[in-house]
Amino acid sequence: MKAKIADGEARERLIIWIRRRMAEFGITPDALAASIQHDLDHAPLYRDARGNEWNGLGDMPDWLRAAKHAGVDPAFFRIERSSTPERQRQMPGTDVRQLDLFS
The missing domain is CATH 1.10.287 (Helix Hairpins)
Structure with a gap:
């Protein structure tokens, strides 16, 4: 062994x-x-359920472009910054990058 x-x-x-x-x-x-x-x-502004992120700089990534061509508004993937600090205080030790995925 x-x-x-x-x-x-x-x-x-x-x-x-x-x-x-x-x-x-x-x-x-x-x-x-x-x-x-x-x-x-340059924190990410957009995130999908798989964890792909984009900070809005440069060309739109393939995952977001594909969603847009499929008729999904890119705003659907927009990360809401205003609620993150409040939630982080409520759930210490939580990975803040995943908070918006489960709300």
Whole structure:
């Protein structure tokens, strides 16, 4: 029977794997930080039931374009920002990205 890998060892292996993938694809820590900051600065405005998101920048994504061509108003997928903080206070520990999916 195989022994379980200790949490610390698993974490170290994961860090090594991530660093190798970043090097393989030419991703620098600065580029990663800039991407994360961009996502924080440009929160998604639209989301579908599968978790696909769009912040309204650039071309409309395929999932939203397909829904629009099928006759669904893009406003149906619009995320309501005003109710998120209230709900988050009501349900601590909840992933706020999923709150609007189950209302």
